[in-house]
Amino acid sequence: MTAIGAAVSLPQQLADALRARIRAKEWAPGEKLPTEAELVAAYELSRATVRQAIKDLESQGLVVVRHGRGTFMSPHGGIHAGMQELTSISSSIAEMGLTPSMKYRRRTIRSANDDELVEFDLERGAKVLDIQRKILADGVVVAYSYDILPRWAFPETFKASQLRGSVFGYLAEHNGPRPTRAVAEVHAVRSDIIGWDDDEGEDKLYVLLDQLQYDDHGRPFMHSRSFFLEGKFNFTVIRTH
Known part of the structure; x- marks a missing residue:
């Protein structure tokens, strides 16, 4: 189980946590991230919080959301x-x-x-x-x-x-x-x-x-x-x- 603190909003905290994992190169370009349900279970957060965090990552171009298929790392380097x-x-x-x-x-x-x-x-x-x-x-x-x-x-x-x-x-x-x-x-x-x-x-x-x-x-x-x-x-x- 992954702990989330309470200093800032929950979506921002989750987005920061996922960005840290991206910086650590946990997922390769184009690789699929954990599902929404898996993130809900791992971080003990609501689906709405997970969706907002993923939207933040998407707005930065870090991930690509493919509806019906899941969330993937951006295929582009740089x-x-x-x-x-x-x-x-x-x-x-x-x-x-x-x-x-x-x-x-x-x-x-x-x-x-x-x-x-x-x-x-x-x-x-x-x-x-x-x-x-x-x-x-x-x-x-x-x-x-x-x-x-x-x-x-x-x-x-x-x-x-x-x-x-x-x-x-x-x-x-x-x-x-x-x-x-x-x-x-x-x-x-x-x-x-x-x-x-x-x-x-x-x-x-x-x-x-x-x-x-x-x-x-x-x-x-x-x-x-x-x-x-x-x-x-x-x-x-x-x-x-």
Whole structure:
């Protein structure tokens, strides 16, 4: 029998427990997971709780639900993320049991240009943080990210060199804006100027996630253009009626 605690909702606890088993590679890609009845018995939870937990995993693209047949691990390798989720790339990588890291090409505080003044509703002369970084999973590059944030999102004493990991994580630790909504566009891009270092000049196919993040006051505070290497990062969109 598997124990479930009481710190958060039961569906979330079960989803977390199953994600841990997925990270441990208990099931291979395409392999069938325990049935709903087996999960109910193993965790001593209701069918409604099990179904909600499975739905959470499905929204991340970790599992595929085939009605009448059961729940199966996603047949695709790589990293999975639900496009409707407001989580950092680093968090998505860590949830797959991989180690996220990043290497910066630029971390600069500079004057906002005309487009940025309008986008972030800034006064002329305001500053922004300009970030260019490549994001790795277990040492393998999976994305190149170009991010712009208004200077007000950070503490007064902030220096660009202090940012060494997840932007969302840094903001959360320093009482910065919290993402509650995003407007995103997705494009397929083939380019030889996105990557740098070993990838410089290589013509590659990317999935561009171009999104503007808003905080709980409705203020835009982060414009990200993340170029994911095709086949390295898998996005899922769950549509319901």
